[in-house]
Amino acid sequence: MYTFKQIKRxxxxxxxxxxxxxxxxxxxxxxxxxIAMVFFKSLxxxxxxxxxxxxxxxxxxKYFRAPFxxxxxxxxxxxxxxxxxxxxxxYAITRVNIPGKVFFRTAAxxxxxxxxxxxxxxxxxxxxxxxxxxxxxxxxxxxVEIYGxxxxxxxxxxxxxxxAFMTLEGILQSIDPALEEASLSLKASKWKTFWRVTFPxxxxxxxxxxxxxxxQSMADFGNPLILSGNYHVLSVAAYLEITGSxxxxxxxxxxxxxxxxxxxxxxxxxxxxxxxxxxxxxxxxSAMRILEPTKWVKAIFTLVSAFLVGIxxxxxxxxxxxxxxxxxxxxxxxxxxxxxxxFDIGSEYLKDTLFLATIATPFSGVLGMITxxxxxxxxxxxxxxxxxxxLLTFAVPGTxxxxxxxxxxxxxxxxLTGTALIIILVFVFRYLPVGVQNGVAALYQIDPxxxxxxxxxxxxxxxxxxxxxxPLMMPAFFAALFYTFVKSxxxxxxxxxxVSGKWQLITVAILGSVENSDLAQAAAFSxxxxxxxxxxxxxxxxxxxxxSYQERIRRARA
Amino acid sequence: xxxxxxxxxxxALLASTAYAAQVLHMYTALDGNEWPIYVRAFEKATxxxxxxxxxxxxxxxxxxxxEAKNPQASIWFGGPAVDQIAAKKKxxxxxxxxxxAWSMPLAFKDPDGxxxxxxxxxxxxxSNTEQLKELGVEPPTSWYDLLKPEFKGRISLAxxxxxxxxxxxxxxxxxxxxxxxxxEYWKKLHKQIHHYNKSGSACVTQVGLGEVTVGIAFAHDxxxxxISKGYPVTLSFPKEGTGYEVGAMSxxxxxxxxxxxxxxxxxxxxxxxQNLMKQWxxxxxxxxxxxxxxxxxxxxxxVVPMDFxxxxxxxxxxxxxxxxxxxxxx
Numbered sequence: 073m074y075t076f077k078q079i080k081r082x083x084x085x086x087x088x089x090x091x092x093x094x095x096x097x098x099x100x101x102x103x104x105x106x107i108a109m110v111f112f113k114s115l116x117x118x119x120x121x122x123x124x125x126x127x128x129x130x131x132x133x134k135y136f137r138a139p140f141x142x143x144x145x146x147x148x149x150x151x152x153x154x155x156x157x158x159x160x161x162x163y164a165i166t167r168v169n170i171p172g173k174v175f176f177r178t179a180a181x182x183x184x185x186x187x188x189x190x191x192x193x194x195x196x197x198x199x200x201x202x203x204x205x206x207x208x209x210x211x212x213x214x215x216v217e218i219y220g221x222x223x224x225x226x227x228x229x230x231x232x233x234x235x236a237f238m239t240l241e242g243i244l245q246s247i248d249p250a251l252e253e254a255s256l257s258l259k260a261s262k263w264k265t266f267w268r269v270t271f272p273x274x275x276x277x278x279x280x281x282x283x284x285x286x287x288q289s290m291a292d293f294g295n296p297l298i299l300s301g302n303y304h305v306l307s308v309a310a311y312l313e314i315t316g317s318x319x320x321x322x323x324x325x326x327x328x329x330x331x332x333x334x335x336x337x338x339x340x341x342x343x344x345x346x347x348x349x350x351x352x353x354x355x356x357x358s359a360m361r362i363l364e365p366t367k368w369v370k371a372i373f374t375l376v377s378a379f380l381v382g383i384x385x386x387x388x389x390x391x392x393x394x395x396x397x398x399x400x401x402x403x404x405x406x407x408x409x410x411x412x413x414x415f416d417i418g419s420e421y422l423k424d425t426l427f428l429a430t431i432a433t434p435f436s437g438v439l440g441m442i443t444x445x446x447x448x449x450x451x452x453x454x455x456x457x458x459x460x461x462x463l464l465t466f467a468v469p470g471t472x473x474x475x476x477x478x479x480x481x482x483x484x485x486x487x488l489t490g491t492a493l494i495i496i497l498v499f500v501f502r503y504l505p506v507g508v509q510n511g512v513a514a515l516y517q518i519d520p521x522x523x524x525x526x527x528x529x530x531x532x533x534x535x536x537x538x539x540x541x542x543p544l545m546m547p548a549f550f551a552a553l554f555y556t557f558v559k560s561x562x563x564x565x566x567x568x569x570x571v572s573g574k575w576q577l578i579t580v581a582i583l584g585s586v587e588n589s590d591l592a593q594a595a596a597f598s599x600x601x602x603x604x605x606x607x608x609x610x611x612x613x614x615x616x617x618x619x620s621y622q623e624r625i626r627r628a629r630a
Numbered sequence: 631x632x633x634x635x636x637x638x639x640x641x642a643l644l645a646s647t648a649y650a651a652q653v654l655h656m657y658t659a660l661d662g663n664e665w666p667i668y669v670r671a672f673e674k675a676t677x678x679x680x681x682x683x684x685x686x687x688x689x690x691x692x693x694x695x696x697e698a699k700n701p702q703a704s705i706w707f708g709g710p711a712v713d714q715i716a717a718k719k720k721x722x723x724x725x726x727x728x729x730x731a732w733s734m735p736l737a738f739k740d741p742d743g744x745x746x747x748x749x750x751x752x753x754x755x756x757s758n759t760e761q762l763k764e765l766g767v768e769p770p771t772s773w774y775d776l777l778k779p780e781f782k783g784r785i786s787l788a789x790x791x792x793x794x795x796x797x798x799x800x801x802x803x804x805x806x807x808x809x810x811x812x813x814e815y816w817k818k819l820h821k822q823i824h825h826y827n828k829s830g831s832a833c834v835t836q837v838g839l840g841e842v843t844v845g846i847a848f849a850h851d852x853x854x855x856x857i858s859k860g861y862p863v864t865l866s867f868p869k870e871g872t873g874y875e876v877g878a879m880s881x882x883x884x885x886x887x888x889x890x891x892x893x894x895x896x897x898x899x900x901x902x903x904q905n906l907m908k909q910w911x912x913x914x915x916x917x918x919x920x921x922x923x924x925x926x927x928x929x930x931x932x933v934v935p936m937d938f939x940x941x942x943x944x945x946x947x948x949x950x951x952x953x954x955x956x957x958x959x960x
Contacts, residue, residue: 135953201824201841219825301825302957312828316792317949318688402839482696489693490683572685587828588855589835 092452095443099461101486102501106476107331107468113479114324126325136322139309140329143290146221146305147333150228151286155278157229158236158285161380164373166244167270168365171374179381180234182388185605187562187579189294189586190598191227194387196298197394197591199223202402204390219301227295230384232288236281243277244270262365283337290334291469293565294579298586306330307471307565314475314569324479327472338467395595410596418581418597425578426604428492429560432499436556439500440507441549445541447508448515459508466505470565473502478569490572498567499560507552514548515541543619550616557612558605654680654890655702657694657882659687659709667906668707672897678890687713687794694722694882704885705894710794711745711878712942718744724881726892730899730916737935738876738915747876748898749912752931753799754849754872756834759862761843769866770844773803777818784843785822786833789957791949794875795830795848800948801941802873805934809948813955820956831855838863848875849926850911858911865926871934877912 115122130136161180164170183191198205199218206216217223247270255265293307300308306326314323365373396406414422440462446452447459465473477498481488488494518541526536564579571580578601585594658665662684669680685693687709694706694717706714706723717723718740727743738747755776757769765780776785788796803812824842827833833845834852838861845852849865856863879898881891897903904919911925921927941948 133954134958138958201836202839297828312789312792315686315688316789316828317946318692319946399839490685572683574683587832589832589839589841 088446088450091442092446092450092458095439095446095462096454096458098439098501099458102497103461103464106480107464107472108476109479110324110327110331110472110476113321114328117321126321129322130325130329135304136309136326139304139306139326142221142303143306143330144333146224146228146303147286147289149221149225150232150289151282153225153229154233154285154289155236155240155282157233157380158281159240159274159278160373160376161233161237162240162244164377166241168370168373170370170377176377176381179384180237182234182384183231184234185558185562185609186388186602187294187582187598188231188292188564189298189579189582190391190602191231191387192295192298193582193586193591193594193598194391195223195227196586197390197400197595198387202400217301219299220303223299223301224296224303224305227299228289228292230387231292231295232285235284235288239281239284240274240277243274247273280341283341287334287337287467287469290330290337291471291565293469293471293568294583297583307469310471310475311568314478320479324475327469327475330469331472334469335467342463391595391598394592395599397592400591400595410592411600413593414596414600418578418600421576421578421581421597422600424576425561425601428495428575428577429499429557431492432496432503432560433553433557435496436500436503437507437549437553440504440552441511441545443504443508444511444515444548445545448512449520449541459512462508463505465502470502470563470567471569473498474566474569477566489570490574492575494570495567495575495577498570499556499563502563502566503552503556503559506555507549510548510552511545514545518544546619547616550612550619554609554612557608561601561605561608652677652679654678654704654887654894655885656680656682656705656707656894657690657703658682658684658707659690659713660684660707660877661910664910665708667909668898668903671903671906672894675897675902676893678893680894691717695720698722698883701882701885704882704887705879705891706882707879707894707898708877710798711747711876711938712794712945714745714878714880715740715938715942717880722883724883724885724888726881726895728892728895728899730896733917734915745878745880746895746899747878747915748904749877749907750874750915751848751850751877751913752867752872752874752926752933753795753802753846754852754926754931755866755868756837756845756847756852756856756863757866758837758840758843759864761840762864765843769864771866771869773806773815773868773870775868776822776844776846781844782822783824785819785845786824786827786836786842787846788827788830788832790952792828793830795851796826796846797941797945797949798848798873798875799846800952801936802871802934804941804948805873805936806871813951816952816956817959820959826957834863835861837861849931850913853911853922853925867926867931869932871932873936874931874933876915876938 114126115124117123117126130140161176165173165176170176195218197203199216200206203216203218218226251273252265252269255269256262260268291307292305293311296303296305296308297311306329310323310326310330313319313326394400395410396408397404398407398409443458443462447455447462477494478489480486481494481497488497522544523536523540526540527533531539562579563577564583567577568580568583571577578597582594582597582601585591585597656669658669660668665682665684669682672678673680683703690706690709691713694701694703697703698720706717714723723744725740725743726746728746731739731746734747738750739745755770759769761784762769767778767780770776770778770781775781787799790796790800800812800816803815806812807815827836831847831851833842834847834855836842837845838856838859849867852863852865857865879895881888881895885891899916901916901918904914904916907914908920908922908925911922913921913926
């Protein structure tokens with residue numbers, strides 16, 4: 073418990089107290105309040121009085137039940153296939169030592185930095201009714217129906233397996249090969265070693281990444297909006313219920329149905345699984361030696377990985393090629409018209425998107441660092457709660473956030489509907505968790521003894537913060553900036569509820585172009601967006617190097 | 631950040647009061663590329679400045695309702711009459727009988743002047759001429775032509791709950807056939823549909839690209855997004871009669887500039903203003919206005935009389951029935 077003395081200490085540091093109050097107020101107003109509003113509205117079908125009729129309808133009406141089970145089925149399938157693919161890929165890179173590891177790893181990060189629905193766009197370009205493969209190559213002989221469950225399964229697997237891959241790569245790397253070596257020297261076969269040693273040790277990672285991919289698939293909005301056809305999923309159903317039928321209570325109810333499984337998955341993953349990890353990194357030196365596999369195993373893994381990367385390249389390549397064609401499916405002659413359109417008519421979208429993302433990025437980064445500092449370095453009542461709240465938007469699907477902001481900020485005193493501010497706020501708070509997490513991780517790695525040393529040497533606590541803590545947090549800060557910027561540029565699921573005529577986003581324009589079958593235009597928009605993201609990536613890497621402590625030390629030595 | 635928002639708000643308020651005399655605040659549901667055609671011309675003709683916020687028609691309704699105690703805009707410009715009828719019922723509108731609307735048939739304006747129509751849009755069929763040739767069929771000229779076996783899996787339109795166009799289709803079928811018969815008809819039509827879109831005009835491009843053979847949409851969208859772009863698309867109408875929408879405008883009750891709003895309504899009904907709608911292939915309601923080449927005139931199409939009041943009121947129920955019996959029907 074907090075002693076009187078501890079509370080008094082906080083009281084004696086007014087800046088600290090102000091910071092804590094500021095963070096708590098912001099989290100309550102911009103994280104808790106909107107989500108509470110969604111829940112509140114779903115219990116208020118007529119605008120006054122509370123009842124459960126919305127939920128009754130959600131479970132009795134077929135057109136509400138279907139999206140719920142469709143989403144679950146899709147989420148489970150994408151998570152299972154995605155984790156399998158991710159595991160094979162991670163195993164190939166960490167254990168089989170396939171050639172071209174850097175190349176494979178880079179390719180697997182494409183789906184992470186690109187707008188989420190580019191893969192769906194590629195699927196339509198390739199396999200749609202006017203698709204390159206279905207229409208041009210096979211001349212309609214083979215009828216592939218990509219609109220629906222199977223199309224979504226393929227597209228979302230490609231979009232979200234990198235999450236599983238990155239988690240599992242970390243896990244597999246942390247398993248000490250000495251354990252496998254021991255198993256082999258005890259005369260177990262390689263096959264048996266894998267199933268008895270490697271696989272059980274990677275189980276926590278498998279479960280964690282399964283839950284992550286499951287949540288991502290449940291929350292996905294862009295791909296189903298384009299590809300779901302008559303296979304309705306929750307995120308799209310909630311969106312249509314609100315923007316199509318103006319039945320806000322039902323849309324809110326659907327959003328709550330979407331929120332529950334993703335929240336459960338998040339908390340199981342974070343607070344239950346993370347405790348069960350089998351730590352094999354002991355700090356004892358263990359040369360990371362990879363047991364050389366047989367030629368055949370190596371060949372098979374290389375082929376499988378190459379196939380996977382081949383598909384990624386095929387998809388992104390198709391969108392790139394498509395962005396230069398006149399009229400996809402009809403006239404494939406090359407032209408720059410689409411890019412001219414993007415920079416001419418679409419320039420408003422570009423300007424707005426860049427402006428909003430650029431404003432939101434530093435705010436999110438700074439707030440993330442402040443929160444991380446408070447959570448990791450300071451003792452105050454409710455510290456754990458603040459941490460959990462700051463991570464909450466991570467678990468909440470964008471659709472729920474968007475509906476929440478729509479409901480919470482359309483009335484006085486916070487009348488923000490239609491303003492730039494509401495979009496900026498969505499960006500700031502939606503991507504805050506990464507800043508917090510990065511910041512906390514960075515601070516835990518910094519031994520408080522360093523700060524104490526500075527204090528002992530007579531520096532004030534402010535000087536210590538600016539001279540010691542801040543520089544050490546810089547890499548985490550810049551990583552958070554990059555993440556927020558990329559995600560803000562490519563966001564769709566939450567902001568689609570709060571965009572207005574005055575403030576338009578590229579992603580919304582892309583969805584509009586796809587809906588109107590202006591596929592080449594959508595492709596050009598997508599690549600301009602990817603271009604911005606890549607530029608931002610290099611810019612931030614450069615700045616990070618400029619400011620990073622380690623780099624400065626290196627230069628000072630040179 | 632909140633402080634910044636506050637400062638922006640104060641500045642906006644200051645700016646709006648300072649210029650209140652010359653500025654008309656408008657909510658429009660017209661396309662972002664369309665409203666400037668009329669608004670800029672109005673500004674030029676009258677010297678009145680117009681501040682425009684664009685939203686979908688349903689959003690305008692929600693916004694006007696939310697702001698009922700302190701309206702921020704004076705005029706609601708564009709979008710189907712249905713939503714403005716709903717606003718009238720909720721007591722959100724101010725009646726105004728424009729002298730320029732006198733000659734208009736009653737179907738195109740509110741009898742008490744709460745809303746006034748300014749264009750007319752008819753539902754039509756867009757067909758891909760090349761595919762019609764391949765299939766050896768004529769463009770459909772009857773609702774029942776759509777049930778021909780040749781068109782199986784080759785028709786698209788939008789969901790009635792996401793698109794005003796598709797709801798107009800549903801309403802016109804109900805007006806034409808009676809409700810039960812209309813649903814029986816759509817059950818058969820459902821088997822012909824390749825897929826449903828979210829937006830009403832999307833099917834026109836799909837017909838143009840040959841993804842489907844026939845699309846059901848508003849005639850002006852068929853011309854603007856299909857024929858005028860050079861796609862092999864032809865426009866036809868059902869001989870039994872087709873549905874229509876009336877694009878409406880109205881004065882928001884208690885809005886800051888009622889006199890300017892009246893001026894805009896008067897101006898929008900002049901032949902000069904109505905001629906501008908040619909660019910969007912809309913059918914003007916002023917009989918003196920010109921019609922774009924390739925477009926249809928008022929008398930060309932047989933329309934089903936539609937009771938917008940009724941269809942505005944029954945929308946939720948009809949859509950519920952549509953979802954249950956058609957989309958999720960066995």
